[in-house]
Amino acid sequence: YYDSAAGSYYTASVLDGDELVLFGSGGTVAGDDEKSVCYELFTVLDIDGNIVRRRLNESDIFSYCDAAVKVGDVYLVKEHGHGNVPELITFTKKGERVNKYTYADGETTYIIRDIYSHGDKVYLSALKPNYESESLGKEFEKFMQKRYDERDDEGDADVTTYGYDFPYDMSADAELAEFFSEAYTAVLLVCNNNVDIKKAYSVENARGEKLGVDENGNLTWQVIRTDSAAFAPPQVSCCNVYVSGTEFSFVFSGEGKLVEKREIGSYSMSY
Numbered sequence: 001y002y003d004s005a006a007g008s009y010y011t012a013s014v015l016d017g018d019e020l021v022l023f024g025s026g027g028t029v030a031g032d033d034e035k036s037v038c039y040e041l042f043t044v045l046d047i048d049g050n051i052v053r054r055r056l057n058e059s060d061i062f063s064y065c066d067a068a069v070k071v072g073d074v075y076l077v078k079e080h081g082h083g084n085v086p087e088l089i090t091f092t093k094k095g096e097r098v099n100k101y102t103y104a105d106g107e108t109t110y111i112i113r114d115i116y117s118h119g120d121k122v123y124l125s126a127l128k129p130n131y132e133s134e135s136l137g138k139e140f141e142k143f144m145q146k147r148y149d150e151r152d153d154e155g156d157a158d159v160t161t162y163g164y165d166f167p168y169d170m171s172a173d174a175e176l177a178e179f180f181s182e183a184y185t186a187v188l189l190v191c192n193n194n195v196d197i198k199k200a201y202s203v204e205n206a207r208g209e210k211l212g213v214d215e216n217g218n219l220t221w222q223v224i225r226t227d228s229a230a231f232a233p234p235q236v237s238c239c240n241v242y243v244s245g246t247e248f249s250f251v252f253s254g255e256g257k258l259v260e261k262r263e264i265g266s267y268s269m270s271y
Contacts, residue, residue: 008024008025008026008027008041009024009025009026010022010023010024010041010043010065011023011024011025011064011065011066012024012065012066012067012068012077012078013068014068014069014070014075016070016075016093018046018047019044019045019046019047019052020044020045021042021043021044021068021075022041022042022043022044022045023040023041023042023065023068023075023077023079023091024040024041024043024065025038025039025040025041025062025063025064025065025079026038026039026041026056027039027062037058038058038059038060038061038062038063039056039057039058039059040056040057040059040063040065040079040097041056042054042055042056042057042091042095043055044095053094053095054095055094055095055096057095057096057097061081062081063079063080063081063087064079064080064081065077065078065079066078066079066080066086066114067114067115067116068115069115069116069117069122070117071090071117071122071191071192071193071195072192072193072194072195073092073093073193074090074091074092074093074098074195075090075091075092075093076088076089076090076101076115076122076191076195077089077090077091078112078114078115085109085111086111086112086113087100087102087112088100088101088102088112088115088124089101090195099195101195101197103124103126103189103197105128108128108129109129110126110127110128110129110187110189111126111127111129112124112125112126113125113126113127113207113208113209113210114209114210114211115211116211116212116219118211118213118219118254119254121190121191121192121256122190122191123188123189123190123200123211123219123221124188124189124190124191124197125186125187125188125189125208125209125210125211125221125222126186126187126188126189126208127184127185127186127187127207127208128184128185128186128187128202129183129184130182130183130184130185131183136183136271139183140179140240140271143179147175172228172229172230173229173230173231176229176230176231176241177226177227177228177229177243179229180226180229180241180243180271181205181225181226182205184205184206184207185202185203185204185205185206186202186203186204186206186207186208186223186224187199187201187202187203187208188200188201188202188208188221188250188252190256200256201221201250201252201258203223203250205225205226206223206224206225206226207223207224207226208221208222208223209222209223209224210222214249214251217254218251218252218253218254218259219251219252219253219254219256220249220250220251220252221249221250221251221252222247222248222249223247223248223249223250224245224246224247224248224267224269225245225246225248226243226244226245227244227245227246228243228244229241229242229243229244230242232270239270239271240271241270241271242268242269242270243268243269243270243271244266244267244268244269245266245267245268245269246263246264246265246266246267247263247264247265247266247267248261248262248263248264249261249262249264
């Protein structure tokens with residue numbers, strides 16, 4: 001759904017009674033005497049598709065709205081800017097930006113991957129980082145530097161390839177697979193109408209991804225296990241690593257109890 005304003009489009013919605021609430025992003029391109037403006041777009045439509053109310057909230061960065069749910073009397077929206085960690089933002093029914101939420105365990109802030117309303121609860125799929133750096137990218141650089149240092153001690157390191165000669169060996173790399181496997185813990189969070197968030201379930205050495213429902217109306221949670229990893233050849237790929245894994249679907253009842261774990265099949269990622 002595209003808005004009439006230039007550079008604006010909607011990417012998330014919530015059905016609230018007989019109204020459809022749309023969340024989107026937009027911006028204007030800077031002219032000769034103007035600066036670029038980014039904003040969050042909030043529009044409410046009635047059952048006939050007519051605009052009931054509309055609001056623009058200016059933002060410092062261009063943010064994408066990935067998902068939205070209703071929590072109590074507010075809307076909880078997952079959004080992220082280019083290269084930034086996703087954020088949870090609440091909006092009033094008038095479209096006013098209220099609060100920003102995070103979930104942390106000590107000094108570790110979880111990365112929210114998806115949000116979903118099921119029954120009278122809202123669930124959040126999250127990743128708990130198991131590394132010290134503020135980003136996986138920095139942790140990967142440390143991992144590669146360590147590999148280089150180890151090979152340099154043997155006197156055959158190539159400084160331009162962190163200790164690996166071209167072409168890269170595309171066979172499975174046990175250390176690399178272990179690095180990506182242990183990078184995250186998959187965590188399922190749940191929040192009430194006051195946006196009080198707590199942990200409901202976790203899976204070590206895995207990634208938590210999409211949430212949904214199955215044919216029986218039960219909540220489904222996509223969990224990815226890393227099985228193997230290999231370096232990508234820089235001559236033909238813009239990625240650093242190819243990761244192979246197995247996709248599972250964890251199924252929860254309306255009461256939030258795990259009732260089944262289904263193996264879906266192979267799953268491929270790149271980094």
